[in-house]
Amino acid sequence: MLSEEEYAKVAKESLIQYPIICDELVYLGKSDNVTFLVHTNDENQKYLIKIHISTSSNKTKDNIESELIWLEALDGDTDLFVPVPIRNLEGDLVTEISTYHNDNKFIVTIHHWVNGEVLMREPTSNETANLALLMAALHKHSMQWNAPDGFNRPIYNSDHLYLSLNQLKHLLNLELMSSEAFAYVEESAHKIANVIQSHKRLQSNWGIIHSDLHESNYVFYEDIPRPIDFSNCGYGFYLFDMAETFLHLSFENRKIFIASYSKVHQLQENYIELLEAFFIWSIIRTFAFHSLNPIEHQSLAESFPSVIEDYFIKYLKGEHFLLNSHEN
Incomplete structure (x- = not known):
């Protein structure tokens, strides 16, 4: 090194x-x-x-x-x-x-170099609306663009989900995650995999996505967001792209994001159900990524109980959690 x-x-x-x-x-x-x-x-x-x-x-x-x-x-x-x-x-x-x-x-x-300010805070409602328009523009281009021969990027599918799940087993083996907690994660992964495999891929819902558009990967220049760090871009559902961003937004900003995005692309009727599945998938993916860094193991172990209770258990029970913390 x-x-x-x-x-x-x-x-x-x-x-x-x-x-x-x-x-x-x-x-x-x-x-x-x-x-x-x-x-x-x-x-x-x-x-x-x-x-x-x-x-x-x-x-x-x-x-x-x-x-x-x-x-x-x-x-x-x-x-x-x-x-x-x-x-x-x-x-x-x-x-x-x-x-x-x-x-x-x-x-x-x-x-x-992309000039702009990295937000060290929750985006405002106006910034969130503009962030949604940025994602909508990326998706619009993806829908219309024909990748050249030999184009090779990751595919965000059920295989990718299970790779993340297997990575989390490392924390189970280190006793940083209880077997009960991992059982909730594993059951959720199986449920999400069924959603992924049954959701038909169409030009309107699947294509090249950024897949990592959070506050460290966009900057604001005069209230306009600019995306940076495309190193995780790949093929996936557009709603998975949105779910990744929702990990870093408040309940109210998620609603603002959906309203703004919908002005460009109409969302399908069951978008909440899909977003919640992909949101849980995003948590699994994020935890798996951070589990690769031993420095972060202790903070991951401390956050597991509340994350399991607030998201995984609700998801398995069919309770909505994405847009309202008190919604049933």
């Missing part, structure tokens, strides 16, 4: 292959990617470097390239402000860099 300084050398090496003159390189952080902000002599020309370090099978070169192909299409086909990728001097979206001290290769991508 490289140090911050060593990753900076990889970033500087990659810049040689791009039509970018760097004035300053600023380290931003590390997760699935190591990221740097590139300042140039023009304050309006800033860039984001991603050094892709995830070993996930969904983070291969062609998978990452497919993400960038959709971003290019969104930039060309819509008025949305997205992190447009920069092609290198060879015209490629993805650059492979060998490290200076061994034969390892890193996949590096560079994007235009």
